[in-house]
Amino acid sequence: MTNSSSRSLGWLGTGRMGAAMAHRLVGANHDVTVWNRTKDKTDDLVAAGARVADALVQLATCDVVFVMVATPADLEEVVTGAAGLLSGPNAPGLIVSCSSVDVATSAKVRGVASERGVAFLAAPVSGNPHVVAAGGSSFVVSGPQAAFDDVAPLLETIARSAVWVGEGEEALLVKICHNLYLGLIVQSLSEVTVLAEKSGVARHVFLDFLNSTGLATDWVRRRTPDLLALDWTPTFTTELLRKDFELGMGVARSAEVPMPLAAGVLQLLQSAIGHGYRDSDFLSLFALQGASSGLELHRDVATGE
Amino acid sequence: MTNSSSRSLGWLGTGRMGAAMAHRLVGANHDVTVWNRTKDKTDDLVAAGARVADALVQLATCDVVFVMVATPADLEEVVTGAAGLLSGPNAPGLIVSCSSVDVATSAKVRGVASERGVAFLAAPVSGNPHVVAAGGSSFVVSGPQAAFDDVAPLLETIARSAVWVGEGEEALLVKICHNLYLGLIVQSLSEVTVLAEKSGVARHVFLDFLNSTGLATDWVRRRTPDLLALDWTPTFTTELLRKDFELGMGVARSAEVPMPLAAGVLQLLQSAIGHGYRDSDFLSLFALQGASSGLELHRDVATGE
């Protein structure tokens, strides 16, 4: 295989996340050919230096093809479908699937790819388009280790880190655990922040402190302004996090692992939906915590640290 | 008041935490006079350049006196007791109380100090002696803001940060919220890490990933080797964290704030005690999570990142 910097790259799926990710490769002067079902979503990338394929199957001549689509069904269709990436005589050397799909679908697509001699990496990514654009997202990757070693420089061009966790679909499991942990942190943070606020310590004061300690996270630092402004504009909705928690509790059931706190968060997400926060950002767990505390929340006009 | 670098400093209480904190001042060439009930616990500090007082009351001639004692009763005794810091004709300009005591005791001692014209800062500190020695601890401080501004450089010599949160005892409340958050994170981490491990992802692989994401914390990074080695040597015991959670739930009751997850962690701490982890580090919540999952835990010989 050629050096990663001279390889031809394909990018399949240029929705908001996909476009943000592809832009980081194009911006680093890689040779990227893009395709999207709705073609005009590729215009910005072309303006930035990418080429565009007329037909999905043309990406099959690229060395490496990244796939970022919305659903498991989409992944199956664009890779193994009748007009999909593997539907013609050519095939890339490697497919990097960045979508957070279920284990079964990933294993199925991997199987079809393997039969064509195509390596397959499951590489779900954390973060939202803004985080990706700022270089702050993270990959967790599973599949053949040699394939991972080969594309690691590309992944680290897109994100700030890429960690390999196994030969199979482990990356998807790890991503689910990550999202459970995210929900746990949001509810934990909501409880202690509302407690501090109702006890007389302003929200920005408490969060500034927490953001100065060994328990600080980049994520909380980044969302502190939203917590101060009570801005629940969705980056990821309560309903979507509920879906991830259901996936996670399903995995926990299969593994026979009790999850007392995570189970509690899932019920609180359901309560938040019942109280009207279905389509709000999941950070609105903070709003429910305020309401349950009988605390009328206001925007905290101080800026975070 | 003189410049902080030329002021005389007193240090009252050189147990493990107190000694580690005082060493950072001595190491920065401050003029420090120390006192401890058991005098030989001051020997190392003297060897490092500190002076030692024969009687506690001699510290009253220092400009600033730091107090780091074990219990609320100790704080009362060493400051306001018959042979305490304020028992003679002299008094320092400022007392910085670094102990995590209850609000009522802090307010009482502050009141006595104020009557003597002595400013009083409640300045509980996070971290253990190792963290303090490495400069990684954090102060949260409340009391007169001018007094805080005055000693902030000294606090930042001892710790990596010092955040002022109010004119009264707010710092103690914030410290309690911090400790609740710590327990919440440990249980949350235990749930997802055991889930990953029982599902086939090695502990060090999962923790390395988590430590690479936007949810990483310095605290978890620092404790990762202990989680891999199943090392429950106490830095802070399960029983002590239960005490902090009881304080926290008491504060929550006063404020009428429901704490669904924190209440769950308190019950799990109680279960951990029932299962024999009373005197283990509270990180042993991980061991209980493993046992409840029917997972036989082993040392993970890989090193954390």
Add this chain to the structure above:
Amino acid sequence: MTNSSSRSLGWLGTGRMGAAMAHRLVGANHDVTVWNRTKDKTDDLVAAGARVADALVQLATCDVVFVMVATPADLEEVVTGAAGLLSGPNAPGLIVSCSSVDVATSAKVRGVASERGVAFLAAPVSGNPHVVAAGGSSFVVSGPQAAFDDVAPLLETIARSAVWVGEGEEALLVKICHNLYLGLIVQSLSEVTVLAEKSGVARHVFLDFLNSTGLATDWVRRRTPDLLALDWTPTFTTELLRKDFELGMGVARSAEVPMPLAAGVLQLLQSAIGHGYRDSDFLSLFALQGASSGLELHRDVATGE
């Protein structure tokens, strides 16, 4: 001691509960002398055949004195206070304390009584005035077993049962456990009933079924009309049940017993208070469960069985 049917009985405290209880003794033709701080609350009892004492201390000549007052401080005052039951030269043979007070107060009053040679029974009672009037309440009793055996017929005249549980203050502990169990059942019932209702089974249909099974309780049967009518007129407020749960969790802490579900109910009671149900009957946990489920509750006009 004389046969219970011919003994003189004193009744101290004729509030709503006390009056309902005393009426059952008067109605059974016992010789009852009553006293109450607000004398006109004894009028109905006098009309029914009771005598009234001008001064509290006059009850000291009765063989057995029942005490039903509101708070621990009241119990101390009416028994051991300067103008209390034991303040004169006479003393009854037995005091039956029906108030749900804390263990320490009960032990203290028992101690004073014992020094005067007066037997003391802690005999908290379940139920509300309506239940008492209908003969449906229950006593749990602790103190000298001989004293219990002696007054058991009187207790069974007042209530449908009287169970002896120990020589000391065990009855108060058992009462607290009972009240925890009551709160647990109300929340459990709320969860499954709202689930059935939102899934299409009318509330009265589901409750009729539950009331026909081996899990039926008299208590749920009795409250079914209130659940159908969404009638939260207080028999016992959410705030009062929160107090009992706090007592219970305190006992659990002393005994080092984790209470995962009870801890959850306490947080839900706190949430109910936050959502405005402080002074409603604690059955309003059902209303909070409905709101959290996004279910608009209506009166179910069908009658319970």
Add this chain to the structure above:
Amino acid sequence: MTNSSSRSLGWLGTGRMGAAMAHRLVGANHDVTVWNRTKDKTDDLVAAGARVADALVQLATCDVVFVMVATPADLEEVVTGAAGLLSGPNAPGLIVSCSSVDVATSAKVRGVASERGVAFLAAPVSGNPHVVAAGGSSFVVSGPQAAFDDVAPLLETIARSAVWVGEGEEALLVKICHNLYLGLIVQSLSEVTVLAEKSGVARHVFLDFLNSTGLATDWVRRRTPDLLALDWTPTFTTELLRKDFELGMGVARSAEVPMPLAAGVLQLLQSAIGHGYRDSDFLSLFALQGASSGLELHRDVATGE
């Protein structure tokens, strides 16, 4: 349709539960023809007066056929399969399906039956074979109300009650809610009983009291000897109750109803499995509660009430 007492009855499935139920009809002198895959399991019923069918399809000439099989797949096979009840030219007027199957399977079999003009009642039953034999079980029934009214006397011969809850599959939903409630009560009871016991009130004393109050249930009364003897011989295993809780939480998810306590019980069931109680009676939640409390449990030799 003929009077119920003179109708011919078929009984399909004579495992432990089915046999106990059929015995109650035979014992009431009904004309019952039985069939079972393993024929010798019908011997006792034949000895008691039942007839036995050589082939399943022969039951199709009966007026009413009761079906009590283990799984949804069994129900489909014995009713709609190639050699099933509806595979020949005859068909009964009514099928009463007593198995606790999922809603989808029940609806599917009902549909096939309806096309043949056969009424179908979903009639899951509570209790175990001992309870059934003693006449203490309960039916919850859904399907055509006329069909229910018609067979209600037969159902009340088998069980102590039969409650109709809807025209469709509502009975299955209600049964799931019932089983959730059962698990909630067992954990609630375990918490308060262990609390009382560790605080010094013997288990039999506490349970005797609880069994005398308005919160008493027949179910707890019946299981009190097992709690005293720590007898976890399975009537229904922890693993089976976990399955019911998963079904229940799935229904709650569909209905978008948060179930904070039920979610907690599911995690505790999972913990009980992790601690080795998978195949024990689910009453062993009490044993886990004891272990988590650091309480060494012993048989309580006193008899329950």
